[in-house]
Amino acid sequence: MSEATPPDDRMELQEDPGQQDQRQQRRLRGSDGRMLLDQYFRVACIGIAGISVVILAFLLGSIIYQGVPSLSWTLLSGTPEPEPSEAGAWPAIAGTIWVCTICALITLPIGIGTAVLIEEFKPRNRLANRIFSAIQLNISNLAGVPSVVYGILGLTAFVSMFGLFGSLKGGESSLEIGAVYYDQFTNLASDPFLSMGAENARERYFLAPVASPSDPPTVATSGMEMFEYQGDQKVPVKISVFDPFGDLPSDPEELSLAIAADTIPGRISEKSWYYFSLPFGRGVLAGSLTLMLVILPVIIISSQEALRSVPSSLRDGARGLGATPWQVVWNITLPAAAPGILTGSILAMSRAIGETAPILIIAGIVYIRNAPQHLMDSYTVLPLQIYNWTSRPQEEFHAIAAAGIVVLLVILLSFNAIAVILRQRMQNKVR
Amino acid sequence: MTTKTLETKPKRIMNQVAPTPSAENDSTDALDSTQYAIEAEKLNGWYGDFQALHEISLKIPKNQVTAFIGPSGCGKSTLLRWFNRMNDTIFSARASGDLRLGDIDLLAPSTDVVDLRRRVGIVFQKANPFPKSIFENVAFGPRLHMQLNKSELSDLVEWSLRKAAVWKEVKDRLNAPALGLSGGQQQRLCIARAIATGPEVLLMDEPCSALDPASTLAIEDLMDELRDQYTIVIVTHNMQQASRCSDKTAFFFEGRVVEFDTTETIFTKPSSQKTEDYVRGRFG
Structure with a gap:
């Protein structure tokens, strides 16, 4: 078949030689034009790439120029004091690390799992197929939703949980694990108004355990056993109740155990690292879950692309050896798709690190002095802290904000670097 | 070797057919059913509305x-x-009729597909080694189906690679990526991978179509060696290959088996005009 001359060529042979020459020349000119177009295209590509590189370099340069002089150990480890020279971003850095780590731990399994379900376990019947297409369409749409919308959604769904557990008054929640409540009493010596006859006694605080946070305040009675912190240890002590205007014991030690009658204690709580409450409130977990909403579509879509790029011959090979669908996914498809999944996940995580709008809504603008201690603890993140600083009137804070941006960039770059190294390693292992 | 004409009777067929006279009188149903690996009876197959298989009745003899x-x-x-239910992954594929491997109904939905595929290995047209090391490729199947300790596993890997005639080339780089091998080596690795699970039947779907003549020869030699222990079914577009290395040949046309007989008969005195036209290269 291939040796046979197609009829078109035979027609051409019958044309007169001059015409044929002309055709040949036209062809040559066409090729010249294409070569020239190729050159133009290359120049255009370099130009476009160059513009973006120049803009990026300019931005980076100006940020580094403004920010690097303000970079200091105080900035990395200090708390956000109102005085510019003492201002630090440690609570924000710790908050960013907390929120992003928990966000990654929750989002990656869900996102990759969803992608595996959609790509590898396609349904056989028509109804399920429709449902899958609907899910697919939704995921694609969700990727384009502005993140502030997710912030509002997170506020309703995670922070207050649709009000299912009552309103969020006074930070009380209806379900708690890992919290112990105490009523804190002050002794006579530490009371600024009643300490007149007790100057020679030292100030002490006593804790009376409370069974439930909704209990009425404890009424102190003489001989009641309370706890006192001595160093890190809680030690039981016996307190006594006195009328502050009556006779007081003369022994300073005995006097230091005295509590004024009718003292109203302060309710305090001690929360363990595993403290958990419903609804989540404005805590780290609610923030992480909201960021999960923001990046989940991105992770699902990029994981799907990565899974789709795994040749089906590999799946057939594993299936042909008697691997179950799960074994095919776990041993063959996922490892082969891992570099792609990793790239997409890291891009998504970078977005999560830099995300400000939803955090602004669900964390609220609160002054945070401490790094988060547990999942429900209040927090702030670096972009929010930078936003806060840039909105201050003092010039010094703008320089500190620039330094904060440099810190954020370094965190982002190190994230990306880890991803690139991991991906290279994985690819080297199989090629 | 691909230049070998059909008129010169392939040497290997002479060797093979002569000592097994049972293959000759197969058409008279002299063999009892235990000597067949796979039996198809009036098998119809569809992809959606398209009928791909019409009334297929075939008996694949054991160890041939x-x-x-x-x-x-x-x-x-x-x-x-x-034969090993690879069509399960194609949603529109259905089949009716009777298809058995020994006493297993291959079409029943309840058939244990995982165990079936251990017993019926498959080698594909395009070599598809996993993006893992050579060792891991061969060890993949055994790890799925067997409880082996380290030395047993490495013995099995070595045995499979030797059997697939690729051991000498890879023994010094078992931990190297399988994708670094040449096309022919990759295909032999895939055969090693397929026989490592100890299948009874080895299906080969045009295993040599992407290979150079030397690798093709190596794989044909391999089939010759494996036929003692395995039932091999090979799909091929290469007439010479079919005539060189098979004992029996089935000629398919438009979803039907036109003729199924000993290879010698098919290539020398086929009963159907269509078969003759095809094996003589007049169409197709």
């Missing part, structure tokens, strides 16, 4: 090489993929 020949799209590969 059976070749499926025929033009593209005639249903050879489809039938082969029903």
Whole structure:
């Protein structure tokens, strides 16, 4: 078949030689034009790439120029004091690390799992197929939703949980694990108004355990056993109740155990690292879950692309050896798709690190002095802290904000670097 | 070797057919059913509304090489993929009729597909080693189905690679990526991978179509060696290959088995005009 001359060529042979020459020349000119177009295209590509590189370099340069002089150990480890020279971003850095780590731990399994379900376990019947297409369409749409919308959604769904557990008054929640409540009493010596006859006694605080946070305040009675912190240890002590205007014991030690009658204690709580409450409130977990909403579509879509790029011959090979669908996914498809999944996940995580709008809504603008201690603890993140600083009137804070941006960039770059190294390693292992 | 003409009777067929006279009188149903690996009876297969297989009735004899020949799209590969239910992944694929491996009903939905595929290995047209090391590729199947300790596993890997005639080339780089091997080596690695699970039947779907003549020869030699322990079914577009290395040949056309007989008969005195036209290269 291939040796046979197609009829078109035979027609051409019958044309007169001059015409044929002309055709040949036209062809040559066409090729010249294409070569020239190729050159133009290359120049255009370099130009476009160059513009973006120049803009990026300019931005980076100006940020580094403004920010690097303000970079200091105080900035990395200090708390956000109102005085510019003492201002630090440690609570924000710790908050960013907390929120992003928990966000990654929750989002990656869900996102990759969803992608595996959609790509590898396609349904056989028509109804399920429709449902899958609907899910697919939704995921694609969700990727384009502005993140502030997710912030509002997170506020309703995670922070207050649709009000299912009552309103969020006074930070009380209806379900708690890992919290112990105490009523804190002050002794006579530490009371600024009643300490007149007790100057020679030292100030002490006593804790009376409370069974439930909704209990009425404890009424102190003489001989009641309370706890006192001595160093890190809680030690039981016996307190006594006195009328502050009556006779007081003369022994300073005995006097230091005295509590004024009718003292109203302060309710305090001690929360363990595993403290958990419903609804989540404005805590780290609610923030992480909201960021999960923001990046989940991105992770699902990029994981799907990565899974789709795994040749089906590999799946057939594993299936042909008697691997179950799960074994095919776990041993063959996922490892082969891992570099792609990793790239997409890291891009998504970078977005999560830099995300400000939803955090602004669900964390609220609160002054945070401490790094988060547990999942429900209040927090702030670096972009929010930078936003806060840039909105201050003092010039010094703008320089500190620039330094904060440099810190954020370094965190982002190190994230990306880890991803690139991991991906290279994985690819080297199989090629 | 591909220049060998059909008129010169392939040497290997003479050797093979002569000592097994039972293959000669197969058409008279002299063999009892235990000597067949796979039996198909009035098998119809569809992809959606398209009927790919029409009333296929075939008995694949044990420990012999059976070749499926025929033009593209005639249903050879489809039938082969029903033998170990690889068609399960194609949503529109259905089949009716009777297809058995020993006493297993291959079409029943309740059939344990995982165990079936351990017993019926498959080698694909394009070598598809996993992006893992050579060792891991061969060890993949055994790890799925067997409880082996380290030394047993490495013994099995070595045995499989030796059996697939690729051991000498890879023994010093078992931990190297399998994708670094040449095409022919990759295909032999895939054969090693397929026999490592100890299958009874080995299905080969055009295993040499992407290989150079030297690798093709190596794989044909391999089939010759493996036929003692395995039932081999090979789909091929290469007439010479079918005539060189198979004991029985089935000629497919438009989803039907036109003729199924000893390879010698098919290539020398076929009963159907269509078969003769095809094996003489007049169409297809």
